[in-house]
Amino acid sequence: MAQDTPPQTAAQITHHDETTHGEYVATVEGADAKGRLTWKARGNARIADHTLVPPAIGGRGVALDLVKALVADARAEGFTIVPQCSYVEAQFRKHPEWADLRAPVES
Numbered sequence: 001m002a003q004d005t006p007p008q009t010a011a012q013i014t015h016h017d018e019t020t021h022g023e024y025v026a027t028v029e030g031a032d033a034k035g036r037l038t039w040k041a042r043g044n045a046r047i048a049d050h051t052l053v054p055p056a057i058g059g060r061g062v063a064l065d066l067v068k069a070l071v072a073d074a075r076a077e078g079f080t081i082v083p084q085c086s087y088v089e090a091q092f093r094k095h096p097e098w099a100d101l102r103a104p105v106e107s
Contacts, residue, residue, distance in 0.1 A: 011062045014027075015073065019041065024069050024070060026065055035053040037050070037052075045079060045080045045082050047081075048070060
């Protein structure tokens with residue numbers, strides 16, 4: 001018996017920047033639910049504090065698309081990232097090519 005798996009659908013990502021904080025919002029065609037990655041500014045860094053993908057759009061790579069959008073903006077705009085959210089931290093461990101974007105740890 002074949003198991004139904006959600007289609008790998010590319011999410012459309014929009015970015016809402018309020019200078020001191022913001023979020024990336026993911027929408028998937030045909031779904032009302034939205035995924036979110038929120039951040040707060042700290043100097044030249046963005047603290048990625050929460051990633052939330054509702055079950056209705058889960059399993060489609062939406063959370064990773066949100067992190068990739070943050071990483072792409074960091075490269076384009078020159079900021080660094082504090083991966084406070086456990087999902088963002090896990091993705092930084094899986095993607096060593098992002099190491100240069102990790103904000104230095106304050107002592």
